[in-house]
């Protein structure tokens with residue numbers, strides 16, 4: 626474990642795939658901060674950090690993590706920064722870290738759409754090669770009920786624009802997001818959107834309620850009916866069954882998941898469905914998810 630002599634504004638989150646990366650905080654919190662299910666940054670007021678502070682952190686991180694070749698930009702949607710703000714940050718990372726392999730961040734589709742094609746290519750050429758995007762669902766009704774601030778159309782537009790610039794994406798879908806009432810449309814439309822965008826990475830998380838059911842219901846604008854674990858598996862099965870993608874690497878290994886799944890959706894779809902079927906067979910109908918202790 627390294628001692629990191631920089632002051633993070635806590636709490637700080639990173640995707641599981643960035644466990645070996647240097648974490649550079651360029652924004653504080655999430656500029657949107659309104660999604661009904663998300664409590665990650667509700668304790669923070671969104672702000673951007675001054676370049677001089679970021680530059681100082683890059684210098685320190687590059688010294689401590691001298692062998693590290695990946696940098697993750699935090700917080701919630703660091704890609705909200707304009708290209709004019711991101712470019713000097715990426716240049717400084719390249720200057721200080723040397724042979725950088727990949728810079729990545731969380732992003733919202735709207736953050737991509739507001740950048741020009743040339744800006745996206747410039748960012749990619751400076752090492753910004755991967756964006757993590759929680760699209761959560763492909764169903765417009767559900768996106769509205771959770772107050773995502775995006776639609777099927779805006780999501781496809783943003784992600785396609787990133788892909789056309791050579792930036793890859795890692796997409797997150799939330800199993801159980803709409804509860805029993807919206808489960809079918811959530812699974813089908815989420816498969817449709819993944820089929821359209823064909824991301825490099827796809828992961829499913831399971832809806833968590835760190836502050837309890839009542840709190841979630843007070844933020845969700847629809848009729849939320851909690852699903853049992855068996856129903857969550859059935860929704861996941863419907864989603865996977867309807868995927869028709871090329872070489873997408875799939876993971877369901879978040880702490881919120883009741884079933885760990887890993888595979889390539891081109892080669893391993895039948896195997897993944899068999900694993901889900903087995904989980905459905907072996908799960909009692911009256912078992913409900915517990916509130917996890919990770920938030």
Ligand code: SF4
Pocket residue numbers: 655656657658659660663664665666701702733759
């Ligand atoms: S955009 Fe992402 S980080 Fe921000 S509130 Fe929504 S889920 Fe949370």
